[in-house]
Amino acid sequence: MNIKFTINNKPVSIDIEDENTPLLWVVRDILDLKGTKFGCGKAACGACTLHVDDVAVRSCSYAVKFAKDKNVTTIEGLGDVENPHPVQQAWIEEVVPQCGYCQPGFMMATAALLKENPNPTDEDIDKNIINICRCATYYRMRKAIHRAAELTQESKN
Amino acid sequence: MAKKKISRRKFLVRGGLGTLGVLALGTYVFRNPIRREIIDFADSFVSPYSGTGTEPNLWFEITKDNTVILHSPKVEMGQGTFTGLAQIAADELDIDINQIQVIAASTASGIVDGLGTGGSLSVASMWMPLREMAATIRKMITIEAAKKLEIPVENLSTQNGIVSGNGTKITYAKAVENVTEWEIPDTPKLKPVADYKLVGKPVARIDLKAKVFGDPIFGMDAEMEDMLHAVVIRPEHIGATYKSANFNKAAQMPGVVKVVQIEDWIGVVAKTYAQALAAKMEVDVEWNIPKKWTEQEIRALISVGNGNEVLVQKEGDNLDDDDKEFLEIEFKSPMGAHAQIEPNGAVASYKDGKVTVILSTQVVGITQNQISKALDIDTKNINIIPTYLGGGFGRRLNTKHAIKAVQLSKEVGQPVKYFFTRKEEFQNDMFRPPTHHIMKGKLNEKGQISNLEHHFASGNVAIDSALLPDIANTILGADFGAIRGGSIHYSAIENIRAVQWHKTLPFATSWWRSLGLLANTFAIESFVDELALKGNQNPIELRLSQIKDNEEGIRLKNVIKKAQKEASYSDEVVNGKAMGFACSTDTGTPCAQIVEVSIIDNQIKVHKVTCVMDCGIAVNPDQVKAQCEGAMIMAMSAAMHEKMYIDDGQLQPTIYGPYDMALLKHAPKEINIHLIQGVDKPLPVGEPPLGPIAAAIANAVRRITGKRLTEMPLKLS
Ligand code: FES
Ligand code: FES
Numbered sequence: 001m002n003i004k005f006t007i008n009n010k011p012v013s014i015d016i017e018d019e020n021t022p023l024l025w026v027v028r029d030i031l032d033l034k035g036t037k038f039g040c041g042k043a044a045c046g047a048c049t050l051h052v053d054d055v056a057v058r059s060c061s062y063a064v065k066f067a068k069d070k071n072v073t074t075i076e077g078l079g080d081v082e083n084p085h086p087v088q089q090a091w092i093e094e095v096v097p098q099c100g101y102c103q104p105g106f107m108m109a110t111a112a113l114l115k116e117n118p119n120p121t122d123e124d125i126d127k128n129i130i131n132i133c134r135c136a137t138y139y140r141m142r143k144a145i146h147r148a149a150e151l152t153q154e155s156k157n
Numbered sequence: 158m159a160k161k162k163i164s165r166r167k168f169l170v171r172g173g174l175g176t177l178g179v180l181a182l183g184t185y186v187f188r189n190p191i192r193r194e195i196i197d198f199a200d201s202f203v204s205p206y207s208g209t210g211t212e213p214n215l216w217f218e219i220t221k222d223n224t225v226i227l228h229s230p231k232v233e234m235g236q237g238t239f240t241g242l243a244q245i246a247a248d249e250l251d252i253d254i255n256q257i258q259v260i261a262a263s264t265a266s267g268i269v270d271g272l273g274t275g276g277s278l279s280v281a282s283m284w285m286p287l288r289e290m291a292a293t294i295r296k297m298i299t300i301e302a303a304k305k306l307e308i309p310v311e312n313l314s315t316q317n318g319i320v321s322g323n324g325t326k327i328t329y330a331k332a333v334e335n336v337t338e339w340e341i342p343d344t345p346k347l348k349p350v351a352d353y354k355l356v357g358k359p360v361a362r363i364d365l366k367a368k369v370f371g372d373p374i375f376g377m378d379a380e381m382e383d384m385l386h387a388v389v390i391r392p393e394h395i396g397a398t399y400k401s402a403n404f405n406k407a408a409q410m411p412g413v414v415k416v417v418q419i420e421d422w423i424g425v426v427a428k429t430y431a432q433a434l435a436a437k438m439e440v441d442v443e444w445n446i447p448k449k450w451t452e453q454e455i456r457a458l459i460s461v462g463n464g465n466e467v468l469v470q471k472e473g474d475n476l477d478d479d480d481k482e483f484l485e486i487e488f489k490s491p492m493g494a495h496a497q498i499e500p501n502g503a504v505a506s507y508k509d510g511k512v513t514v515i516l517s518t519q520v521v522g523i524t525q526n527q528i529s530k531a532l533d534i535d536t537k538n539i540n541i542i543p544t545y546l547g548g549g550f551g552r553r554l555n556t557k558h559a560i561k562a563v564q565l566s567k568e569v570g571q572p573v574k575y576f577f578t579r580k581e582e583f584q585n586d587m588f589r590p591p592t593h594h595i596m597k598g599k600l601n602e603k604g605q606i607s608n609l610e611h612h613f614a615s616g617n618v619a620i621d622s623a624l625l626p627d628i629a630n631t632i633l634g635a636d637f638g639a640i641r642g643g644s645i646h647y648s649a650i651e652n653i654r655a656v657q658w659h660k661t662l663p664f665a666t667s668w669w670r671s672l673g674l675l676a677n678t679f680a681i682e683s684f685v686d687e688l689a690l691k692g693n694q695n696p697i698e699l700r701l702s703q704i705k706d707n708e709e710g711i712r713l714k715n716v717i718k719k720a721q722k723e724a725s726y727s728d729e730v731v732n733g734k735a736m737g738f739a740c741s742t743d744t745g746t747p748c749a750q751i752v753e754v755s756i757i758d759n760q761i762k763v764h765k766v767t768c769v770m771d772c773g774i775a776v777n778p779d780q781v782k783a784q785c786e787g788a789m790i791m792a793m794s795a796a797m798h799e800k801m802y803i804d805d806g807q808l809q810p811t812i813y814g815p816y817d818m819a820l821l822k823h824a825p826k827e828i829n830i831h832l833i834q835g836v837d838k839p840l841p842v843g844e845p846p847l848g849p850i851a852a853a854i855a856n857a858v859r860r861i862t863g864k865r866l867t868e869m870p871l872k873l874s
Contacts, residue, residue: 021429022431025430025431037375039498097235098235098783101375101498134497135791136788138819139824140786
């Protein structure tokens, strides 16, 4: 069957036998965007987090059919070197990544949180950012999330 | 580690990297007269460099736009090694940090570090050889520049990737253009460390942008042309073997190319991963399950008094078992999983007897050898291309699954990508073994510790690992990995014993970041704290009084005192908050930590950590701090959350969540790290900070609740 949606603002049309295929594999293997990661395949780690209509979604457990006619954003569409998203800018300033594998998922989760709650408290962060980082870069992540909120505010003023 | 003299000239051409040692052996073992001879033998046994390619021109490439590419024999798994190596090389090469790139050396590059990346030794062990390599290649470039410019070498100098002299100049790239035969000079004099511009500075990670913008840099992201996808079915019960299977239905599923059965596993190869996974569900397998192991049976195997006994440390006398005066406490730690987020896997191609494998591995050379041995292919026909690793933590010191990927590719005649499901990952981890400890000790009438004994039992860490030659297992007896942190560093105590008991479990246990350090320090440092409480003494002052003023002792005392001062340590419980102290020395790096803890909703909450570490020269202080932060939170996760267990003969749990790990909300909001440079070379940093924190937390909890927690994960009730 054929499914249409937009990915990082570009319209795409996918032919796929099984509409229940997780969006993660469509993004990684068909659209060849490898920034969205596989960690567990069971919505338990958050490595595969991307946005569907600005909402954070764990794409390993989200059938591609649900993305129909929606806007999907991955880390590649969040920002780029010339034009980093405030979350990416903050991640660079705080030198957050170690191995880096979990980081796109965390940045996508953070970007979605900030959209909903531009100035999250520590408690908001604790409740909403529940991905797993085995390198345990959490200490810098918290700082980077606050910094990203600041940067977002600054860019608005 | 053997200290052999290697003439510099010889070093560069023939190499001796291996003599720097990659296995970090417990220092105390060396001092012990009983084991010394055997250990010395074993040491020289593992020493000779099993690697190749130490000619500098193999290590460095210079691109047309004058960028230097360093082929690193060490891989990058998050520990910041590429950045540290880039800083060291750039300083000796007289180039700026943005003029250098680092890539992991493939076996085809000719540079293979036979022992891999581990033991926190990457920067520490590369410090001298890389400086020498870089200084030599700079000289080699200068020699070529001299020929091209027709100016004597003595008149030339280098800066920012340019050779200049007599009013003229040439870029490194131009200087080396068309060079086919290199003149390798004697190693030039190295720059004094004080003259380095990058070493010692908090340079931003060179892989930062790739990791922030989602570049495809990991093993999981690798692809080859015409690549198929595979999943593997393995037995889920410990010790089970293949009996029979029906995969007719699976073979008919959409996209399935082939279902194969090899040894004790079944591989399903399909056009897409989702198809392979769907077909896997339709395979019906029967396994031989000779026995269903229980948690109790495994725990009973690992207990002091059971298995192979090795005296690790001996000073003065034993405690007399009839002496009713001494204190005795038993400690335990569970099995732990690596749980790195990037699953293990490989992309492999087998074509006309030639093999290419792209994967996340800590052991490039060993993986090549394993494939060679298993499939009888000459190593010269096997190229292993390591990628960035989505975490290592010791798990990827064994990447034998690469063999399966090659076998699958051979079966279907196309490249194949195979990676573990999360369940496969959890059930086939090379676990941190469970441990059991009996601590015994006694104070004398002056309140000093007169006796301290650590009796400890563990499964395999170093024993049976591919890193250690089989013969070493038999000779050594002691498991060097499990010993880490197991010796007692309170050198002023007169009567000391450290005795290891070792047993092999019916499933693989091996290297887990910091090896035995985590559990051993938990036992020793909790116990010393208990002795301090028994004697009504300040736990830090008591420790300080038990350390001799030799070089090692002074460095340890310095970190302890600095931590005491920076955290303003107090023994009092204030508003429900208490401090806990602990320290350890691992691979020559002393580390002291003080935590501030309270109990909230019957949960232990760590608010603040102060960490002081003497890691010698911090090549990149910011990344050393990042390692401390990550290591401490990972150790907190192990100390307070994580636990593998056995249920119905299977290793459990098999997914994150049930395998409880620290999340962002559990991380302390305040972490203060202070680095001391007690020696003039870089020391290991990636593992030593995992040592103290479990005991530090337990020591704080003891002050709040009066209860001594003796088992990890630490739980209040
Ligand atoms: S891969 Fe989707 S949550 Fe882990
Ligand atoms: S940076 Fe390695 S898992 Fe998060």
